[in-house]
Amino acid sequence: MSKFSPPPGTSDIFPEEISYWHRLEDTARRIFPLYGYAEMRTPVFEYTEVFKKGIGDETEVVQKEMYTFEDRGGRSLTLRPEGTAGIMRSLAGTDVMNGNEKRVYYIGPMFRGERPAAGRRRQFHQIGAEDAGRVAPELDAESIAMLLHYLDELGITGYKLLLNTRASREDRKPAEDSLRAYFASSISTMCQDCKNRLERNVWRILDCKQEQCRDAISKTPDIAALFAEPSRKYFEKVCSALSAMGVPFEIDSRLVRGLDYYVHTVFEVTHPGLGAQNAIAGGGRYEIIVPESDKAIVGVGFAAGLERLIMAQQSLGIKPGEGISAPLVFLIGLGEKARNENLKLAFQLRKAGIPVGAEVEEKSMKACMRSANRLAAKFAIIRGDNELSKGVVVLKNMADGSQSELPADSLIAHLQTLGK
């Protein structure tokens, strides 16, 4: 490991890549408000309880992946492994609890102590959107449609929408019993985690990635048929709303998702350009218990992983566009006095919205020109004592080498026309 590498599972984002990120963020900021969503920001760490209660004690995320620490005041805090629980902790203090709808989106880093792999990071970034406060199948369909609209705007094609229902908590009871009966017959060959899950939270078995459990999981009977009627009806309405909007989907009856707050609709979007970690986004309807309140907050939403969206774009040959903007002018001062004056001039030009590069140290003319070329500046502005006393600057066109002299006090206006 190079001593210049960041910790495992984290990455530096260099200026050359940043325009991918800007596009993902700018597109979210353009598309989501069309659906009535406003941006919201919550802390990067929360009380540990927010995630334990919100995501569920039995989930992999809570049991194995959280970055939990005690602060100096003895509080147990956790770096957020996802955005929904924190957003709901925050909205629980608003009139969302009285059935008033609130639509918010968020952009930021999340933290999970997973084994790093391609597309699996310990610090990763999500763009998520939550529609909190109301329950209706049409809202679930609309949230999904907005996600796909977003992907389309990013130029991401070839994705697949997988859809399933987890039913309401009451309506899934009979299915849960039959799932337990099914796994009981093969549990002796399954991993220790699944053995523990059998009684405590049998649904989590469907999410197990262990080789020894795969066979039994792949043969799971279709349990959705055992969900009580209201939940089956709810799901039918989600499907027909999606079809009405022309959104293609595939039903995946084993999709349960790794977080315990889901009820009814769950979905994932996969992309073939990613390899094993192929989910570029996931979401669903949820009921989240907020600490210090027995009431659940309801909502529907999704989060997309930004690193994975970029991988999907790269697999499609989508280029990041201009990342680093070249300066329009590069200032070269011959002599100390001119260099000092250039410091002032650079500040004035930048305040006028003109991108500027400058040589601040004493360097030869040749070295200064090399720097101007390296930055791909369009013009060099050169002056020494002689030009200073005449109140002029020399403007050199870097492309063809032509130069002209112009009054220093008309420089800003002149550059503003050149920059257009």
Ligand code: HAM
């Ligand atoms: P999630 O499926 O855990 O859902 O994460 C959403 C997306 O974040 C994934 O589809 C993936 O693209 C990305 N992601 C997750 N873990 C990693 C990782 N270790 N490295 C890189 N990318 C990752 C949630 O987080 C829910 N809060 C989504 C939601 C919002 N459900 C309702 N509202």
